[in-house]
Amino acid sequence: MTSDHYLIPLLQALVRIPSPNPPGDTRAIAQFIADEMGAAGCAVSQVAPPAKPEAVSVIARVGQGDPVIMLHAHIDTVPIAHDEAGKWSVDPYAAVVKDGRLYGKGSVDDKAPLAAMMIALQHAAQHVERLRGTLVLVAAAEEEVGGRLGTRWMADAGLLPQCDFIVVGEQTHNHVATAHKGVMRATVRTTGKSVHATNPDRGVNAITAMARAVLALDEYHKSLQTRVHPMVGTPSCNVGVIQGGSTANAVPDACAVYLDRRMIPGEDPAEVQREMEAVIASVDASPAQISIGDFLVSNWFASTVETPLARTFMDCVRAGLPGDPGPIGYLPGSDAKHLTGVVRGEMVIFGPGSYEVAHAFDEYVDVAELHITAQILIDFVHRTLIQG
Ligand SMILES: [Zn+2]
Incomplete structure (x- = not known):
């Protein structure tokens, strides 16, 4: 199984729509994601809290019934810092691919896992007649400033379904993280x-x-x-x-x-x-x-990986990665802490790259590593939601 050849152009398109936070205006990138997911056949809504109407998040879903699996990534990025601007060797919003790396602000944090998740939803939508269950993509605003008007607000407003398994996309080098401070x-x-x-x-x-x-x-x-x-x-x-x-x-x-x-x-x-x-x-x-x-x-976040869905996810990661897939700890925080109220199963943090290159000049994602991320997610969708 190979991941889509559209993965890298898709990530380039996402990086080329700046979404720095502050100010946190995600209307343009949300519209792009909504258009892509709508064109793929997903049911799509764009939502924003009254307190910050320009902080638009996207919820896309395909299929119906149980199990409900959520793929979550954030669409805002940190802004380019004053002392950072002159250090970039490429235009931070050009999405240049060089020596097997795709460079750009937000390339690894968090648009790379977002692109892989969008491909996974497109894949599920292509097999909708054999789909048994629901796959939800949450493309969330406001993570970089704490998530209160993003994922926290969506969860509290009842916009997110109860999920049997959640993958929060962040930088774990495709290992499975189950805790952060x-x-x-x-x-x-x-x-x-x-x-x-x-x-x-x-x-x-x-x-x-x-x-x-x-x-x-x-x-x-x-x-x-x-x-x-x-x-x-x-x-x-x-x-x-x-x-x-x-x-x-x-x-x-x-x-x-x-x-x-x-x-x-x-x-x-x-x-x-x-x-x-x-x-x-x-x-x-x-x-x-x-x-x-x-x-x-x-707050901190911690999960186990003991349910059948979590075990299947671990199997998919094991199949795609050389070496031990974890579980590991994740040092920075994430939106996972806001999702504990909508998960009736388990939740993991997973994605390509390292948080050490996020929030810095010459941020990049390794293209081969991102392809593995997408393959693992597609494999997981196949094993859990697509029959036959
Ligand atoms: Zn992030």
Whole structure:
């Protein structure tokens, strides 16, 4: 079985429709996907949340009844950063193919898995008379900014069907990933009293107080290393930004640090928040005031691969890949965390390439690897949905 010769031209067309987020206007690429899927014979809808009507996602489906299998990829990309623009060796939106690689912004993240999934739906549509079950493509906006107005919104609005198996397309080198970490962001603030630096003991130094908090947070980070998840490793707590003071000749009255706390599957975000509050409560900041707040959660995801559909998917990956297909952990986050409410079976993350070349200049996907992605998806559709 070979994947379609249309795969690479299709990916080129997708890369040539820029969809950077911010601003996250996906109307043009959504229209293209909707036209392609409609022409193939799929039932197609374009949807957008009232809060951001230009963030259009596409839901295409072919077939009916059970099982319901969803292929999910996001259609927005990160924008081209200021310090990145001059580093590209090719036009980031030209979709140049060179030495077996297709280059472009969004080429691997996430338009390559999207193209392979579109080919899989076209394939199912060609065999619609023998199709037993439903294949759904979700081409989602807003993933790069957290998915709240994309996949989360679609799931909450009841636009997505309950699925027996979901493939979320991201960069796993065609291995099967079943877990990623979550993130909790928080801000710690200290408040003191500003006086002239000629007599600092009359003031209260907010930076000195924060220094104690930073050391306590480092101890907390170290204490987390005893918690180990078999696929994604340990939790962490990183102080990423510190802000405070305005001049050397005054005692600073305010300081803030911004934290990134990675959660492993199984950690309860509410419990993690309580832990961090306890760490800050234990800091002797007196006479400065100290507080922690602005908690922001992006949850972890974890699945097993034990249902018959998941086992079949593993078999298809094994047939297409040399070596061990996994399951493995995936380090960045994904829209999988928003889909747990619409999956009654299991969910995996799968796609060509590496997240290490995503979000950077000269992003590319290996053409041969992408063909394997498409072959695996088509093989899976055949084994699970197409009779005879
Ligand atoms: Zn992605």
